[in-house]
Amino acid sequence: MRLTVSHRTHYTYDAPVPYGLQQIRLRPKSRPGQIVEDWAIDVVGGQVEVTFEDEHANTVDLVSFAPNQTEIQITCRGTVDVENMAGVVGHQSGYVPMWLFQRSTALTKTGPLVQSLIDDVTRSDNALETLHGLSDQILNRVPYSTAQSSSELSAEDVLREGRGVCQDHAHVFITVARALGFPARYVSGYLMMDDRAEQDASHAWAEANLPGLGWVGFDISNGISPDGRYVRVATGLDYRGAAPISGMRYGNAVEDMTVSLQVQQQ
Amino acid sequence: MCTFGPMAKLPDFFDEMYGRGTEPRAPYEAYAKWFGGENNARLLEKSAEAEALFRLIGVTFNVYGDPDASERLIPFDLVPRIIAAQEWAKVARGIEQRVRALNAFLHDIYHRQEIVRAGRLPAEMLALNDAFLPEMIGMSPPGGIYTHIVGTDLVRTDDNEFYVLEDNARTPSGVSYMLENRETMLHMFPELFSKIRVQPVSQYPRSLRRSLSGCVPDACSGRPTLAVLTPGIHNSAYYEHAFLADQMSAELVEGHDLRVVDGRVAMRTTQGYHPIDVLYRRVDDDFLDPLTFNPDSMLGVPGIMDVYRAGGITIANAPGTGIADDKAIYSYMPDIVEFYTGEKAILNNVPTHRCSEPDALKYVLDNLAELVVKEVHGSGGYGMLVGPAASKKEISDFRKKLESNPDNYIAQPTLALSTVPILTEAGLAPRHVDLRPFVLVSPQGIEVTPGGLTRVALSEGSLVVNSSQGGGTKDTWVLEE
Numbered sequence: 178m179r180l181t182v183s184h185r186t187h188y189t190y191d192a193p194v195p196y197g198l199q200q201i202r203l204r205p206k207s208r209p210g211q212i213v214e215d216w217a218i219d220v221v222g223g224q225v226e227v228t229f230e231d232e233h234a235n236t237v238d239l240v241s242f243a244p245n246q247t248e249i250q251i252t253c254r255g256t257v258d259v260e261n262m263a264g265v266v267g268h269q270s271g272y273v274p275m276w277l278f279q280r281s282t283a284l285t286k287t288g289p290l291v292q293s294l295i296d297d298v299t300r301s302d303n304a305l306e307t308l309h310g311l312s313d314q315i316l317n318r319v320p321y322s323t324a325q326s327s328s329e330l331s332a333e334d335v336l337r338e339g340r341g342v343c344q345d346h347a348h349v350f351i352t353v354a355r356a357l358g359f360p361a362r363y364v365s366g367y368l369m370m371d372d373r374a375e376q377d378a379s380h381a382w383a384e385a386n387l388p389g390l391g392w393v394g395f396d397i398s399n400g401i402s403p404d405g406r407y408v409r410v411a412t413g414l415d416y417r418g419a420a421p422i423s424g425m426r427y428g429n430a431v432e433d434m435t436v437s438l439q440v441q442q443q
Numbered sequence: 444m445c446t447f448g449p450m451a452k453l454p455d456f457f458d459e460m461y462g463r464g465t466e467p468r469a470p471y472e473a474y475a476k477w478f479g480g481e482n483n484a485r486l487l488e489k490s491a492e493a494e495a496l497f498r499l500i501g502v503t504f505n506v507y508g509d510p511d512a513s514e515r516l517i518p519f520d521l522v523p524r525i526i527a528a529q530e531w532a533k534v535a536r537g538i539e540q541r542v543r544a545l546n547a548f549l550h551d552i553y554h555r556q557e558i559v560r561a562g563r564l565p566a567e568m569l570a571l572n573d574a575f576l577p578e579m580i581g582m583s584p585p586g587g588i589y590t591h592i593v594g595t596d597l598v599r600t601d602d603n604e605f606y607v608l609e610d611n612a613r614t615p616s617g618v619s620y621m622l623e624n625r626e627t628m629l630h631m632f633p634e635l636f637s638k639i640r641v642q643p644v645s646q647y648p649r650s651l652r653r654s655l656s657g658c659v660p661d662a663c664s665g666r667p668t669l670a671v672l673t674p675g676i677h678n679s680a681y682y683e684h685a686f687l688a689d690q691m692s693a694e695l696v697e698g699h700d701l702r703v704v705d706g707r708v709a710m711r712t713t714q715g716y717h718p719i720d721v722l723y724r725r726v727d728d729d730f731l732d733p734l735t736f737n738p739d740s741m742l743g744v745p746g747i748m749d750v751y752r753a754g755g756i757t758i759a760n761a762p763g764t765g766i767a768d769d770k771a772i773y774s775y776m777p778d779i780v781e782f783y784t785g786e787k788a789i790l791n792n793v794p795t796h797r798c799s800e801p802d803a804l805k806y807v808l809d810n811l812a813e814l815v816v817k818e819v820h821g822s823g824g825y826g827m828l829v830g831p832a833a834s835k836k837e838i839s840d841f842r843k844k845l846e847s848n849p850d851n852y853i854a855q856p857t858l859a860l861s862t863v864p865i866l867t868e869a870g871l872a873p874r875h876v877d878l879r880p881f882v883l884v885s886p887q888g889i890e891v892t893p894g895g896l897t898r899v900a901l902s903e904g905s906l907v908v909n910s911s912q913g914g915g916t917k918d919t920w921v922l923e924e
Contacts, residue, residue, distance in 0.1 A: 196702060198703060198734060198745050198746045200734055200746075200749065226703050226704075226705070226706050226746070226749070226750070227703075227706045227749050227750055227752075227753035227755060228753065229749060229752040229753040229754075230581075230752075231578070231752070232577050232578060232579075232580035232581055232582075237749065237752075239703065239746050239749040239750070239753075241703055241704075241746075271580075271581065272553070272554050272555065272556075272580050272581045273577070273580055273581075274556060274559075274566065274569070274570075276566055276569075276570040277570075277577055277580075279570075280570065414577075423734070424734070425733060425734055425738075425745045
């Protein structure tokens, strides 16, 4: 499936920003099942300072604000050919040791509610079955809802709230999968929803490393493994390690953000 | 006349001036002769003079946990610690070997982790260690150097026995004392240095500059710009940061002086922003970059890790080297040296019980009164128990801490630290010492400055030499051949 993506993030500030940086992980890579035909990032109101590859092989751009801006806009456009691999991503390569994917992070800490979910998981000899079961259970406990209290909830907070978005689902899944002994990671990317061109936001899901199969994706919010409609952009131990955009700025200006995202089949 | 024998000698300890006898050992012969012709009262006056000198130049030290003494002078004792050339040669060779192994180890753990694959180091030693920085995985620092500056802590227990206590591969402090102590001695006793040929240490700042300049990033063009990053005037070692910047013609900067400009980390100058090639940072990893590490840090430079990873700046020492300072990793150092150099370690490691292991914990709990127990990630002599010097209550309090969190501790036998005499009102008196030589590492080689910082426990019988715990310092002489 050939997908075209156009993703614009527009920040506005109520006062000039004297100095600011945005770290962006918005460059999908070609890999088995995903060929990036073309991809470009355009920044208005700032410039790309450096580009490097992080420990998860994500290509990262560091963008600085032009001095005293009141707005900055980051646009990605590109075409990606995606094959349906039934969620199978393949074996780990590179230097990152497997144990790193079992470490807990601030957003994937275990608490009493996570623990009770761990206890409730139906464990089967078939790891895929166990994890699909876990995925269903999470969606059951945490129905999809965009009305949340915070944009960075830990797995425990998510279960307490009892509702959440794709990011929250992924955090709960990763936390429980790690507790069950599966290395797991967070994935940010794009999903073409079949019924519309205009998408609400970029998507997130999880991957777990299974014996024999390697990394396998689980889109908890949609109850499936990623198929030909998914563009995999960045991975990390949790949202913070794979966030499309994270930044800092000096001054007290209040930020407002609008996102416009189109994913379409060509 | 000064009397130097019979000194009130501590039994069972090797004295570096007298050995285990009453006659001065060879390296001290010339000094003992000179000392014998001196008058104790005059030397005590000199001692006061030295203190006034230190106050004047401002060598002070902040002590954490002591609100009344935010800036205290570290006491200086004017009896030098003297090491013969051939004794030093072995120490220097041992340090060089160890530092070479440390750099190879750091490269390995952030790449293929051969040492784990080979079964020589359990993966948990890395996995459970907060000082292991995932952000450094796959990153090769400019020049391949991780620990540009090392301060290996040594103790001596006998004529030919040196032990490494700590490697201090993170940000060793104290080099300014090494330099100021020598300066002071040269100033006060010029005649001694004409009688006794002592290897100089004053080249250290030049060597530091040369060594750091040997590790410039790809982006550097022309004469490298060096800077020292300090957390600011409230840091206990601020004096040293300013001193070193001045001595090696580097800029002294704080995080808020720096920005990312045109793909480099640059400092504000009157002519606009100027890029820095090598940053000797005295800010801990966690505070180095709020964009990558602790987001609340006000001390660091946002984006510096990104620039670093893109080859735009050298950070000395490299982020993530702190793992080598971990005391549990320390216990594997003999294996680490052998694994990467193919040689047996020249310097001894102190036998270390890892309290995370049940058998070791049992042994430690049964023998608390004889052991030194330290926090795995601790430094500065804080939070440790010196069994033989501790009261029953201190031991039982410590036992509770240890039992509730054994993973956090290691224990070592109490070493019979050597003594060197200090000057007291009653003449010479032996006090325990340790030694921190300073090591510079660059692609051109490893340079161990002959000498270092000798720290001395000023109260009789005390084995804790840390300046934060009331220790003093001495000039350290390595004799010419």
